Amino acid sequence: MRNRLKDAIHGERPAPKCALITGATGGIGEAFARALPEETHVILTGRDENKLAILRAELGDRAETVVADLTKVGELDQVIGAAEAAGCDLVINNAGLGEYGDFLAADFEKHRTTLRVNIEAVLELTHKLVPGMIAQAERTDQRAGLINVASSAAFIPVPTLATYAASKAMVLSFTESFAAELADKPIDILASCPGAVKTEFGSRAGFKGGAMPGAMSPDKVASETLSALGRQTTVVIGPVSAGAFTGVAFARSTFGQMFMRASQVMERMGNRD
Ligand SMILES: NC(=O)c1ccc[n+]([C@@H]2O[C@H](COP(=O)([O-])OP(=O)(O)OC[C@H]3O[C@@H](n4cnc5c(N)ncnc54)[C@H](OP(=O)(O)O)[C@@H]3O)[C@@H](O)[C@H]2O)c1
Secondary structure, eight states: OHHHHHHHHHTTSOOOSEEEEESTTSHHHHHHHHHSOTTSEEEEEESOHHHHHHHHHHHGGGEEEEEOOTTSHHHHHHHHHHHHHHTOSEEEEOOOOOOOSOGGGSOHHHHHHHHIIIIIHHHHHHHHHHHHHHHHHHHHTOOEEEEEEOOGGGGSOOTTSHHHHHHHHHHHHHHHHHHHHTTTSSEEEEEEEEOOBSSSHHHHHTOOSOSOTTOBOHHHHHHHHHHHBTTBSEEEESHHHHHHHHHHHHHHHHHHHHHHHHHHHHHHHHHTO
16 A cells, blocks of 8 residues: 555656645544655644654654644744745645534634635645745756645535535635646646545534545545646545546636636737737
């Protein structure tokens, strides 16, 4: 299994020098940490210091940890500082949460936290880290990578997870647009859209119904996401989700690229006046 996962990213891209993984204290983030090649230094972040220490002990010297709450500006800055200091050439924006129930039933503070972690932190980490990653890629001739973990919920309304689904729609749309803007730069950008995954996400959201039927392992999500990096801009994972949304994802990404080209041509034509 381990070798297969390593091959997934080794296939066409060299092993990243250093990867920042948010939400590495469990579920899909932990699976990303294990799936990356052994030569990749990993920066693991999350709020749970104990869980970070256990994963660091398992991964050894190639791992470092930053205990940080992504809703807190100073702590987010520490994550950015650690990634810059280590010269991360892969950023995996994976941390995320949702609040199960009717929108009006939850205190607005819960929705605000979802927006901060799922959207603001993703955009801020991207905005602050990507310029340096591109400059490094140009110097070293090794492409950088950015993975934003969205969800299949990004494609549909999800009553009882309304804020969560809307936040993931934003992550998907942003990542598609950003990938088109940077198409000529040495960075591979990917939105990962898994269907249901067997993690603590549902119970932490307050859902008491247990795992969704057909939920995937986090290892499958990590491995398929890493395999897709550099090959496409959106990957939809899981039999039901992939069947329903892969075509939609392809059309969206194609439209994003067409819009980018059209606006470049119109700007060039406008400049002739
Ligand atoms: N599970 C699914 O069915 C599913 C499906 C599609 C997409 N996803 C997405 O996959 C990603 C990973 O979720 P998961 O399923 O692995 O869930 P999980 O097991 O609950 O893990 C969520 C991670 O996010 C971190 N996190 C939450 N709030 C944070 C905060 N304020 N500051 C810093 N880190 C925070 C948690 O770390 P701490 O608690 O230690 O801070 C944890 O490591 C999420 O973006 C989720 O939306 C999940």
